Amino acid sequence: GENVEQHPSTLSVQEGDSAVIKCTYSDSASNYFPWYKQELGKGPQLIIDIRSNVGEKKDQRIAVTLNKTAKHFSLHITETQPEDSAVYFCAASWGNKFYFGSGTKLNVKP
Amino acid sequence: KAGVTQTPRYLIKTRGQQVTLSCSPISGHRSVSWYQQTPGQGLQFLFEYFSETQRNKGNFPGRFSGRQFSNSRSEMNVSTLELGDSALYLCASSLGAAGNTIYFGEGSWLTVV
Numbered sequence: 001g002e003n004v005e006q007h008p009s010t011l012s013v014q015e016g017d018s019a020v021i022k023c024t025y026s027d028s029a030s031n032y033f034p035w036y037k038q039e040l041g042k043g044p045q046l047i048i049d050i051r052s053n054v055g056e057k058k059d060q061r062i063a064v065t066l067n068k069t070a071k072h073f074s075l076h077i078t079e080t081q082p083e084d085s086a087v088y089f090c091a092a093s094w095g096n097k098f099y100f101g102s103g104t105k106l107n108v109k110p
Numbered sequence: 111k112a113g114v115t116q117t118p119r120y121l122i123k124t125r126g127q128q129v130t131l132s133c134s135p136i137s138g139h140r141s142v143s144w145y146q147q148t149p150g151q152g153l154q155f156l157f158e159y160f161s162e163t164q165r166n167k168g169n170f171p172g173r174f175s176g177r178q179f180s181n182s183r184s185e186m187n188v189s190t191l192e193l194g195d196s197a198l199y200l201c202a203s204s205l206g207a208a209g210n211t212i213y214f215g216e217g218s219w220l221t222v223v
Contacts, residue, residue, distance in 0.1 A: 032209045043114075043200055043214035044153075051209070089153065095208045096141065097166060100153040 002027040004092050006101025013080050014109050021104045023090035024072040030092040030099075033066060033073045038087045038103075047088075048075070080108045112137065114203050114215035122221045128189040131218045135182050135203030141165075142184035143212065144176060147198040156199075159184055160206045191222045 003026040013019050023033075031052035036044035050057045050064045050073065057064050061080075066073040077084055085108045090101040115134040123129050135142050143158035143166075155168035159178035176186040182203075188195055198219050202212040 034211060036214070043116075043216045046211060046213065049211060093209065096158065096160075096204070096206065096210070098143075098155070098212060102152045 002099040004101045010105045012107045019077045021075045025092040029094040032093040036089045116215040133184045133201030139203035141204045141206035145200040
């Protein structure tokens, strides 16, 4: 089955800096890659997603890039703010199956 | 549009008991999937239901079961609870076709004592 690896497991940045979280996947059939943000005590919320026919997608301070050849995709957060502190999960999907990374705990220091 | 609703939000059970968790998907969504989240194991897939049929299943023992009703609402049941079943149980819904986004509820926090 699909295997999704996510790095780093924890990331600490200063407010205003950028944060990058990387994920690799193993199954070339995966064609949909969502990212979720999970705040303490809440369920994961979709923040951005990308499909395999697109290389990059942006939404304000958040961007995701996909390299199908290398089988990796990344989440980029610019101008980080304290409210960006949370756990971020990447996922790879094909068909109606989803495979999640192990999560990255992002801490934005004011 | 209401999101995915899970009940109860918090519950405490004793070892050996059973528990039933409920999930109401987003209106119009026909797929409901369940995940177990623990601090050390991340998001573990339990099973997915679509049109009242289990379509996918993860690697959990038979003590974990689920069902889906004709209105797409779903329940999961855990029998003979063990301490290790303490976790956040998340439900997610989608339209159900390949490539559709899944949306999570807030989860049900289960503590087994």
